[in-house]
Each structure stands twice: as structure tokens, then as C-alpha cells.
Amino acid sequence: MRKIIHVDMDCFYAAVEMRDNPALKSVPLAIGGSRERRGVISTCNYEARKFGVRSAMSTHKAQQLCPNLVLLPGRMGLYKAVSQQIRAIFERYSQLIEPLSLDEAYLDVTDSPHFKGSASLIAEAIRADIRRELNLTASAGVAPNKFLAKIASEENKPDGLFVLTPAAVPDFVKTLSLRKIPGVGPATDARLSALGLKTCLDIQNCDRQWFEMQFGKFGKVLYERAFGIDEREISVSRERKSVGVETTLPEDLETLSAVRGVAETLLPELKRRLGDRAIGKVGVKLKFSDFTQTTMEHVSAELDTELFEVLLASAYQRGQSRGVRLVGLFVGLSAPNQSQQLKLPFSTAN
Numbered sequence: 001m002r003k004i005i006h007v008d009m010d011c012f013y014a015a016v017e018m019r020d021n022p023a024l025k026s027v028p029l030a031i032g033g034s035r036e037r038r039g040v041i042s043t044c045n046y047e048a049r050k051f052g053v054r055s056a057m058s059t060h061k062a063q064q065l066c067p068n069l070v071l072l073p074g075r076m077g078l079y080k081a082v083s084q085q086i087r088a089i090f091e092r093y094s095q096l097i098e099p100l101s102l103d104e105a106y107l108d109v110t111d112s113p114h115f116k117g118s119a120s121l122i123a124e125a126i127r128a129d130i131r132r133e134l135n136l137t138a139s140a141g142v143a144p145n146k147f148l149a150k151i152a153s154e155e156n157k158p159d160g161l162f163v164l165t166p167a168a169v170p171d172f173v174k175t176l177s178l179r180k181i182p183g184v185g186p187a188t189d190a191r192l193s194a195l196g197l198k199t200c201l202d203i204q205n206c207d208r209q210w211f212e213m214q215f216g217k218f219g220k221v222l223y224e225r226a227f228g229i230d231e232r233e234i235s236v237s238r239e240r241k242s243v244g245v246e247t248t249l250p251e252d253l254e255t256l257s258a259v260r261g262v263a264e265t266l267l268p269e270l271k272r273r274l275g276d277r278a279i280g281k282v283g284v285k286l287k288f289s290d291f292t293q294t295t296m297e298h299v300s301a302e303l304d305t306e307l308f309e310v311l312l313a314s315a316y317q318r319g320q321s322r323g324v325r326l327v328g329l330f331v332g333l334s335a336p337n338q339s340q341q342l343k344l345p346f347s348t349a350n
Helices: 012-020 059-065 076-090 119-134 146-155 166-174 186-194 200-204 208-226 256-274 305-318
Strands: 004-009 029-032 041-044 070-072 097-101 104-108 138-143 161-163 242-253 279-288 293-299 324-333 347-349
Touching (some): 012 029, 012 076, 029 059, 041 059, 059 070, 076 097, 104 146, 200 208, 242 256, 256 305, 256 324, 279 305, 293 305
Parallel strands (some): 138 161
Antiparallel strands (some): 242 324, 279 293, 293 347
């Protein structure tokens, strides 16, 4: 039985800005691109969330919801430096670390000698170190696997800890809303609700073969998650090979023009996440109304807007008039010797 901790910093970018400028603590604050450039909110503080502002929301909509929103462009260099400090704290307690982003990570502490192997005490120590040394807060979840640890970290946000012991898992998942399971967006949730499925217990009572026929490949994963099962191990690889951004739509998109419109709102966030790293290819990802998905990519050393449009058009044609429920853009990071390789034609994957 593994002991997994999921640590998630509380509104990380905004928290760093509030730490460095205490005057921002009492105002609704967001980090993101400007409204004029069709920017997207990266994160926001809890004052802004009271107005309905959320990450991945367009800046235009965020400022409609909260006219007094203080918008900052962000300081990625600083956030990366603070993230490295957080990583150093993690490494005091485990070398099995899987970073998900600058502000969250999984830790496998199954064999950790600290605190006599108590994952709960290790999680508390990590949170205390972050607070004392960096003047920031983090929430943490402790559970037997990654899926449950991530959900547990949301239970007592902000600045909280939630421990889910193996014995408590069966009762916990029975009442768990399916909307909380990673990968279940608004469209999937609507399909589940239409079938009368709202909690994990509802899926537990379903015939597995029937359920997987309804939801395809994701059905297998979703069925296992409903029983609290997740066999994925911690991935400790530090070499990042790609950077991407995607969004699941509340309603399926029915036209290529609408798909391109969503992609345009994602591009500024992709540029922000990429920073000054060199790229070797660009790609797009579409997930259709029947939960099948396709990706298309092409070798490129720059973020070419016209190339993205071509790839989106080709990917959209594969949908054969099916609605689009997810739009994503990504880039493959360039390897040191990649510039010496020959250019390749369009590469596609279903």
C-alpha cells in the first residue's frame, strides 16, 4: 500500500504577489493577460473567487464579473525561483517527486524514514516549512494513490490537510461527486447526469461492460476511479518534453470558426507557459462529443499562428461533423541536437 502526498500551493502566483505587496491581500487580484489582447487568467486570489473569477477564464469575462479586479501580468522568473525553493523542501522528505506544475506535485513517501513513516506528519512538516521559510501556504492531501491524494488536497483548501486512510476509502468514494474526478468536465458530467449517475456509488452499481461501452477508453478509467483504484506510479522524470494548454467547453462547439476562437484565447497562456524555451514542433488536440480525440502536429521552431489554424482545420475534419468538447494547443520542446535534424512532414495521431 503506497503513501502518496499531493501538495498544492494556494493561489500560488497571486500568493507570491500578495506576500511581496501586503496591500494586495485585501483586494480581488488576478494574474493574467490583458483584456485588449484576449488574455486568460492564470490564477486569482480568494477575494477574486468570491466574484466567480477562476483560472483559465478570459480576462474579459473576469473583469465583467469583478470590475474592481486588480490584474497583474505576472513575474514568471520569480515564480519559477520560488517553485525551486518549494522543490528543495520536498526533497528533504522524499526523492520520489512528480511535479505537475510550478505549484503542485505528488510525493511518494511510502518508504520515507521521516516521522517513523507517517505520511500525515510528513505532509504537516512540509506545509510548516513552506509557511515558515517562504511565507506562503499550501494545502495537502494524503491517500493510498495519486487520484485520491489530489482530491484530498482540495478538501480543506486553503491552507489545510486532509488524510484519507485505506480503511476510509470505500466510504469516501461512495459519496464522491463524479464532477470531482479529474477528466470529468462539464460535458461528461452532463452525460453522466443524463444517465442518472452523479456519485461514484452510482457507477459502482453499473454493469462494467455497459458503462465502458458508453464512455469508451475513458470509461475504463472512470469505472476504476469510482472504486478508488489508481495504479499509476510516481513519475520522477525531470525532463519536460512538451508544454500545453487546453480547455473543456461547457457546450460542444459545432463550427471550425468557434474552435479557432477558443484556440485564440489559449494562445497567450501557451506563450506564457513556454517562456523563452526553444521549441521543435507545434500541435493541436481536439476531443469530440463521443469522447474520441485526435492530435496533429508539425515541426516548427516558432509559434506560428497560421500553422495552428491549418492543424486545427485538419483535426476538425476528422471529427466528421461531431461536436468538439475540448480544444488544446501544445508545443514539443526542442532537444539540444534537434536543430540538426531534417524537417518532417505533417505528423498525425488519432
